[in-house]
Amino acid sequence: MTRYLGLYFTRIGFSVATALIGVFFALPLVWFIFAPFNPRAELGLSIPEPFSLTNFEAVFQNGFAMRGLWNSLVQSVGGVILVGAGATLASYALSRSPIPGKSVITYILLLFSSVVSGSAAMVPIFLIINGIGLIDTQIAVILVFAGGLLPTAMFILRDFIDSIPKSYEESAMVAGASPVQAFFDVALPVIRPGIVVVVVWAFVSIWGSFLIPFILLRSSEKMPASVAIYSFYSEAGTPIVTLLAAYSLLYSLPVVILYLLVSWKFGFRFFGGIKA
């Protein structure tokens, strides 16, 4: 009897503590639920009266703001194409071809990519991009992200391809397919879920990042949303809160949607394993 009472009280205590920690996580975000819809939003928390979409109208009419979102899209999609295609080809080669030292290659790449972080390597990355004449171009941002994300992407995809039986492609080749045909027509459709995982992960990583575009880009019309958002400050240096709040919500939307999609399709644990 006392034992069950003990379990019962533990459960209540844990629920209260969990709820308090939940509040701690929710509080800084509560402001974000209201401010975008409040035409008189300030840094303080207040419930808009009435709820209005005028802030969003202002953002949609702001060419510079929309351009930032567009640039984010260009840079993320560009990076994702390179990461997706590059990692698929490379990890397929690592899994299926007789290149010597395959697993050593994977581990060395992974080691380098975790040691060479954006903040440790900002100087050489800037100098290399400057040296090849790509400073202040969107392609520079795309290339740097592709290089940085590829090792992890290859690692994830290689695991995935290793778990697929070789007999799939082998039977295609017995039937007369060339190795390249076996790759495109047989292996690729089977690997597709793995590629989706890598692509979503790469997209979210590039979409949200600040440092690399911040140091590689100069002209304001090339800035992605993460950097462009800093132009929503008045000349006195105070933030234009109404615009910032609505813009932040629009900018967060793709990440939230992708997360919901992925957790719906792959289950909740997917984002746990991988994040740059």
Next chain:
Amino acid sequence: MKSFSLLSRGTGVAFLAPAGLLVGAFVIAPFFWVIFVSFTNRSLLGRTAVDPDFVGLANYFSLFDAATFFTRGEFGSSLILTIQFVLLSAVVGQAALGMLLAWMLQSVPKSLKHVTETVAIGAWILPEVVIAFAWFAFLDYENGTLNMIMEALGFPPGDWLLSFPFWAIVVFNTWRGTAFSMMLFNSAFASIPPSYFQAADVAGASSWQKFRDIGLPLIRGHVVTDLILITMWSFNVFTPFLLTSGGPSYRTEILPIYTYRIAFRDFDFGKGAAVGVVVMLINLVFALFYLWVMRRRAKGVAA
């Protein structure tokens, strides 16, 4: 017998080439380039931008100069600040809070579990500039939500980013990153056979006893993985820059922000590169340790 392989060596190399080129140019080349630049007085502007001199270890001497090492805004002070930041926000903050949450979430109602996980993950997946701005509003002196709550509870309001900037970024980074540890420990706990806990329940064990004697020992490997990963991430995180820009008066200038200031505000690429080399060496120690742990575990499973 020669083993049959699906791709010829030539095709394999061709498949590897695009990724190899990108990683080579933007990961491996920067690793060696930064070491090279750290021995020069390369700058952004002026003569040394095009024709830098070789200065030997001068940049490193200036970083480790005993006279200024501990001065605020210098390398040593930033290094110590970073170590404190990592210990408090990653090890104590993210890992301990994540562990506590993961453990409690095992035995709270489903709906509460779901809501708590959702907000914690929200803090983790939203773009860093958005999060930084949310916190900027949250901590605002005159209107911020935190001071509103403080006043409602009868406490004096605080100008948090001015009076307690370091603690602000520690709590900020804890808040931002706890979801990862929580999810990792959550799935680790879920992989323990429930019969272990049921047996302990029958024996009348308290939750703490179950945690200490069953839960924690069985997920020890995950704890090591988690600690290494979050330590490396927090050590390299640039996000606090978006909240404090490293100030006021360098009090939140952790090493990534220090590197940025030296290289891109003072335009001293040589010295900035030297900081980068030190940071990469520390990263290397953690990464090698991680690979060693992983390999040992892989062998343990095979044996």
